[in-house]
Amino acid sequence: MRNIFLRKLASFVVSLVIIGIYLIFTFFNTKDIAKILTQGDLxxxxxxxxxxxxxxxxVDNSSDEELKENYEEVINSEVDFFFYYFGLDENYKEENQEKLNEIFKTVYSKAKYEVKETDKxxxxxxxxxxxxxxxxxxxMEDEYEALMDEMTKDVDENNVNKTDEELHTEFTQRxxxxxxxxxxxxxxxxxxxxxxxxxxxxKNDIYQVDEKDFSKAVGEIIPYKVQ
Known part of the structure; x- marks a missing residue:
C-alpha cells in the first residue's frame, strides 16, 4: 500500500501556501527582519x-481570518501527504477530514524549534x-509494518472473506x-x-524566506523515512 515519494517536493509545494504571501519591506531594517519572518512562517x-x-x-496586511485559512490549507496538505505516503484509503480521508485535521494540529503544535539571531x-x-x-x-513506519503483518497473517490463517477494498479501509482505520x-x-x-x-x-527589494530552505526545515522538524 505504501507509496515512496520525495517529501521535499511535497513540502515545497505546501510551503508556498504560506511563504508566497509573507513579504517584508527593507525600511524595517532597524529590526531583525530575517529572524521575525522565519519565526512567523514556522x-x-x-x-x-x-x-x-x-x-x-x-506587506499584504493579511487579516487574522486569511492567516487562519492558510493554516488550514497547510494542515489539509499535510494530511494529503500522509495518506499518499502510506497509501491509505482516500475515501476514508474525505469522510473524516475534520477529525484528521484536528489530530494533525495536535501533532504539529508539538514541534520544537528555536530561531536564533541572523548572521548579518x-x-x-x-x-x-x-x-x-x-x-x-x-x-508510524514501524506501526505500519506491524499492522500489515498482523492483518496479512489473519487473512492467511483464518480465510478472511473480505474484498481488497474492505481490507484497505480496515487497515486505514486501524x-x-x-x-x-x-x-x-x-x-x-x-x-x-x-x-x-x-x-x-x-527583485523588488523585499525580504522573503527561501522556499527550498523552508521546505527542508519542515522535513527536518517532522521527518519521514523517505525524504
Whole structure:
C-alpha cells in the first residue's frame, strides 16, 4: 500500500501556501527582519499562530481570518501527504477530514524549534534554527509494518472473506487509530540539530524566506523515512 515519494517536493509545494504571501519591506531594517519572518512562517505552519510584530510587517496586511485559512490549507496538505505516503484509503480521508485535521494540529503544535539571531555578515541574510526532530512519523513506519503483518497473517490463517477494498479501509482505520493514540502521548524527539535558512531580497527589494530552505526545515522538524 505504501507509496515512496520525495517529501521535499511535497513540502515545497505546501510551503508556498504560506511563504508566497509573507513579504517584508527593507525600511524595517532597524529590526531583525530575517529572524521575525522565519519565526512567523514556522509558527504559522506548525501552530497556526504568529506574533503581532510579525503581522505588523507584512506587506499584504493579511487579516487574522486569511492567516487562519492558510493554516488550514497547510494542515489539509499535510494530511494529503500522509495518506499518499502510506497509501491509505482516500475515501476514508474525505469522510473524516475534520477529525484528521484536528489530530494533525495536535501533532504539529508539538514541534520544537528555536530561531536564533541572523548572521548579518552573510548576503543574503541567513538565520540559524535549532530544531528537535519529531519521531512520530518514523515510529508510524514501524506501526505500519506491524499492522500489515498482523492483518496479512489473519487473512492467511483464518480465510478472511473480505474484498481488497474492505481490507484497505480496515487497515486505514486501524492505522489511524494508532496514529491518534500516538498524537495524544508525550512527543518523542530525536537529537537536536541546527539548520540554516536564507532570507534573501527579491527583485523588488523585499525580504522573503527561501522556499527550498523552508521546505527542508519542515522535513527536518517532522521527518519521514523517505525524504
Amino acid at each position: 509558527d504559522l505552519y506548525f501552530k497556526g499562530t504568529c506574533s503581532k510584530e510579525y503581522k505588523d510587517i507584512l 555578515k552573510k548576503n543574503p541574510k541567513e538565520v540559524t534554527v535549532e530544531i528537535e526532530p519529531m519521531k512520530i512519523m518514523l515510529d 492505522f489511524l487509530e494508532k496514529f491518534e493514540e500516538a498524537s495524544m502521548k508525550d512527543m518523542q524527539y530525536d537529537t537536536s540539530k541546527t539548520i540554516a535558512i536564507k532570507v534573501p531580497k527579491d
